[in-house]
Amino acid sequence: MKEKLNVLTKKTSTFWKERSAKQKGLLLGSIIGFVILLSLVSFFAASSKMVPLYSDLSLQEVGQVKEELDVRGVSYELDSGGTTIRVPEEQAEILLVDLAAAGLPDSGNIDYGFFSGNVSWGMTDNEFDVIKLDAMQSELASLMSGISGIANAQVMINVPEEEVFMSETNQEASASIVLNVEPGHDIQNEEVETLYNLASKSVPNLPTDNIVIMDQNFNYYDKNNSENANNTDAYTYQQGVKEDIEKDVQQRVQKMLGTMMGPNKVVATVTADIDFTQEQRTEELVEPFDEEALEGLPVSIERIEETYEGGTPAGGVAGTGEEDVPGYEAEEGEGNGDYEMSKETINNEFNRIQRNIEESPFKVRDLGIQVAVDNTKGENEQGEVQTLNEQEQLTVEESIQSILDSMITTSIDGSYGEVDAEEKASIVFQEFDAQPQFNEEPAGIPLWAYIAGGLLLLVVIFLIWRLLRRSEDYEEEEVFEESAEPQPISIPDLEEKETDATVRRKQLERMAKEKPEDFAKLLRSWIAED
Secondary structure, rough: OHHHHHHHHHHHHHHHHOOHHEEEEEEEEHHHHHHHHHHHHHHHEEEEEEEEEOOOOOHHHHHHHHHHHHHOOOOOOOOOOOOOOEHHHHHHHHHHHHHOOOOOOOOOOOOHHHHHHHHOOOHHHHHHHHHHHHHHHHHHHHHOOOOOOOEEEEEEEOOOOOOOOOOOOOOOOOOEEEEEOOOOOOHHHHHHHHHHHHHHHHHHOOOHEEEEEEEEOEOOOOHHHHHHHHHHHHHHHHHHHHHHHEEEEEEEHHHHHHHHOOOOEEEEEEEEEEEOOEEEEEEEEEEEEOOOOOEEEEEEEEEEEEEOOOOOOOOOOOOOOOOOOOOOOOOOOOOHHHHHHHHEEEEEEEEEEEEEEEEEOOOOEEEEEEEEEOOOOEEEEOOEEEEOOOHHHHHHHHHHHHHHHHHHHOOOOOHHHHOOOHHEEEEEOOOOOOOOOHHHOOOOOOOHHHHHHHHHHHHHHHHHHOOOOOOOOHHHHHHHHHHHHOOOOOOOOOOOOOHHHHHHHHHHHHHHHHHHHHHHHHHHHHHHOO
16 A cells, blocks of 8 residues: 555656646646635535515614514624615515514504504594594605605694684695605606695695605705796707707808808808797598599499370279379370489598698797808909909899798798798898807817827737737747756666576566566565565
8 A cells, every 4th residue: 555655656746747837837726726616615505695684674673673583583684774684595584474473663653554453432532633643644754755766754744723613714734844865866846746746635725835845955845946947948948949940050051151152251140930839630631532523432323214105094083093193183084295204313432531630849930041241352463452343242142042042941831821031031241350250060070089099099009019028928938948947868778788687687677667566566575585
């Protein structure tokens, strides 16, 4: 056994010495990593997972649940500032049922369910009123806590006492509400109005003017401000639409005229009248199938034709024959007669169209464009500024007017009647004293974007260069380590004459290498014989 251990130790030592430094590091790192991973798995497998049992509890409720868990000997953890209780996962469901049966957690608030089990004959009117008011406050706070973004709420209601004698003035109630808003949540105007209506409809004789709502940060929520904010939002939206339309038309006019006469030769301004009236209507139309003849599509046709010639036959009583009509005057005997009737009934079907039309949210009702043109055209040889003459101004004005007519006609909604484009455009020729300023956004990519892109490209090139240098240094180190390893020196075998002793020695050496156990047994037998 000892010889086997020695052989195994020798093989292990030889294997370790033959490995390079990099291979030794990888081998040791793999073993250490495996041990650490195994330890972590064992630790997490042995430890029980803790899950929340209750969250967002008050300190009073946490104390009640904690006391009950201590009595039961259940391990627990407190989290989220003491408002969350965590217990082992395998015990969470059982504890929920047991604590609910024990009436925990008990918030201490009285709701309307209190009356079903606690109303007694000995309760006075004052006690009943106090309990009823407390229940009303608790229920209203619970309703508000159910709204998204509100963690909890506290409600204080003031109900006036009933007067002994009748009075013409009604006593109104009042309410003060404090909301605990979740961090990052912004209460919108619609939610503020909902809170006011919820409180007003829950408490008798409580107008919205007698309600005060604030949050934990002393921010007041006023219903009147919310209504004004809605009106402000509508005004802001309408002004934004109006400005966008004016800016779009102005940019198109400025771009087109600037291309014709030069960017610094023309200045244009636009004023628009927008109709924000929205309409929803239903149209039920009946149209003919053939619009030219104004006729419908025939569905059924009925034709009746009757013809009779000659007098009545001889014999018989007038009006009493088998085929005669009673009461119909008839002449006796034969006579000349001529009767003809033609009747045609046609049922036509027309196109019945039902349209549900919803108008667009806004229409361009009117549009005015004012254009100022620089009438200078350069300097002459004497350095004097030359201006456009009347004929040149007239030519330029006609060109600009034709462009503006087309733009105004296509921009104004046609439902407001015929558009007189000439009255809605104003063209003025004047020498510009200063360089015109335009609010147009610069075209193309700004300069700072090119600078930022260049810096980012330099950083990327530097990082790539550093990575390549590190890889080259690492390869040089590996080559140096490989070259530094000692090369085995081959020593030529000494030639010796083969005798019986040398043959036995070679056989014993071969036996020791190939069959060490048999060689050891042979040695022990020789030692025992000696």
